[in-house]
Each structure stands twice: as C-alpha cells, then as structure tokens.
Amino acid sequence: MKNRLKVLRAERDLTQAQLADLLNVSRQTINAIEKGKFDPSLPLAFKAARLFGLTIEDIFEDEAVE
Amino acid sequence: MKNRLKVLRAERDLTQAQLADLLNVSRQTINAIEKGKFDPSLPLAFKAARLFGLTIEDIFEDEAVE
DNA sequence: TCTTTATGTAAAGTAAGCTTTACCTAAAGG
DNA sequence: CCTTTAGGTAAAGCTTACTTTACATAAAGA
Numbered sequence: 001m002k003n004r005l006k007v008l009r010a011e012r013d014l015t016q017a018q019l020a021d022l023l024n025v026s027r028q029t030i031n032a033i034e035k036g037k038f039d040p041s042l043p044l045a046f047k048a049a050r051l052f053g054l055t056i057e058d059i060f061e062d063e064a065v066e
Numbered sequence: 067m068k069n070r071l072k073v074l075r076a077e078r079d080l081t082q083a084q085l086a087d088l089l090n091v092s093r094q095t096i097n098a099i100e101k102g103k104f105d106p107s108l109p110l111a112f113k114a115a116r117l118f119g120l121t122i123e124d125i126f127e128d129e130a131v132e
Numbered sequence: 133t134c135t136t137t138a139t140g141t142a143a144a145g146t147a148a149g150c151t152t153t154a155c156c157t158a159a160a161g162g
Numbered sequence: 163c164c165t166t167t168a169g170g171t172a173a174a175g176c177t178t179a180c181t182t183t184a185c186a187t188a189a190a191g192a
Contacts, residue, residue, distance in 0.1 A: 029151080043105055045122075091179095091181090093139090107148080107180085
C-alpha cells in the first residue's frame with residue numbers, strides 16, 4: 001500500500017514525530033507506514049484523513065491485484 | 067466503526083459466506099465486522115470498496131472522537 | 133419430520149499493527 | 163568540534179485482525 005504521508009507532512013512542515021503526536025501513535029509507527037513496512041489500521045487511516053482534510057483514498061493507494 | 071455491509075449485501079443478495087469468498091476472508095470475519103466485533107484492515111476495506119464500487123467512506127463510518 | 137441454508141458465536145492459534153526502549157547516521161548550527 | 167534535530171531501524175512485548183474448527187438456532191421447504 002502506497003501513501004502520500006511524507007508529501008503531506010512536507011506540505012505542512014511536520015516531522016514524523018509531530019505527525020505521530022497528532023495521530024496519537026508512536027514515531028516508529030509513522031516511519032514504518034511511510035516506509036511501507038506495514039499498513040495502518042482502518043481507524044488510523046480515518047484519523048489521518050480527518051487530520052489532513054482528505055479522504056482515505058486521497059492518502060492511501062491500494063495496490064492489491066486480486 | 068459502523069458499516070453498511072449488511073445493507074450492501076442485501077442489495078446484491080449476497081450471504082455472509084458469499085461476500086467472504088469474494089473478499090478472500092472467512093465467513094466469521096465478515097460476521098464479526100458486521101457485528102462490530104472488530105474493524106477490517108485497511109486492505110480489506112479497500113477490497114470491499116472496490117467490490118461494491120464505492121469509497122471506503124461510503125461503506126465505513128468512523129466514530130472516533132479524539 | 134428431516135434436511136438444508138443463513139446467521140451467530142466461542143475457543144485456540146497465527147499474523148499484523150503498534151508500543152517502548154534503544155542505538156545509529158546525517159545534517160545543521162553554535 | 164559538539165550538540166541538537168530528523169530520520170532509520172531493531173528487539174521484545176502487547177493488542178487486534180483473521181483463521182480454523184465446531185456447535186447452536188431459526189426459517190423454509192420437501
């Protein structure tokens with residue numbers, strides 16, 4: 001699953017740690033998601049979407065084939 | 067997290083087992099999500115949205131306050 | 133009545149999301 | 163140089179998503 005978190009952060013001049021705080025997760029979680037180590041939970045995806053004023057689909061891109 | 071899976075299934079005349087098959091999960095997973103026992107993963111939410119031709123926001127409703 | 137179909141649920145186990153602690157590197161500024 | 167800041171990563175542990183097996187109930191139909 002690709003995502004635009006790094007760019008959205010940059011546009012708002014946020015560090016990984018600051019975004020983590022805003023989303024109530026650890027900095028490592030943000031880093032792992034940005035790096036594609038794992039996907040966020042659906043609740044976390046909703047939270048990020050709300051924070052950025054975007055839809056989940058705007059932020060995360062499903063690459064699944066099936 | 068609320069969701070409209072039961073209604074969407076009904077509109078398409080699908081059983082929980084049939085939807086589970088279409089999404090490659092177990093019937094118990096569909097049942098648990100419909101019953102609010104837990105939230106789907108983000109990939110599963112995307113899959114359901116694709117299947118129904120809707121957005122994730124159309125199907126799932128975030129109730130988080132924070 | 134007997135069987136089938138759809139749904140609900142529970143228990144035990146595996147896998148994935150997330151936390152805490154901790155260490156490392158690179159860049160930037162004094 | 164030295165310190166601070168941002169980012170990358172790893173290990174151990176907890177929580178949540180999901181599986182498999184299994185059993186129960188209600189409705190519907192032969």
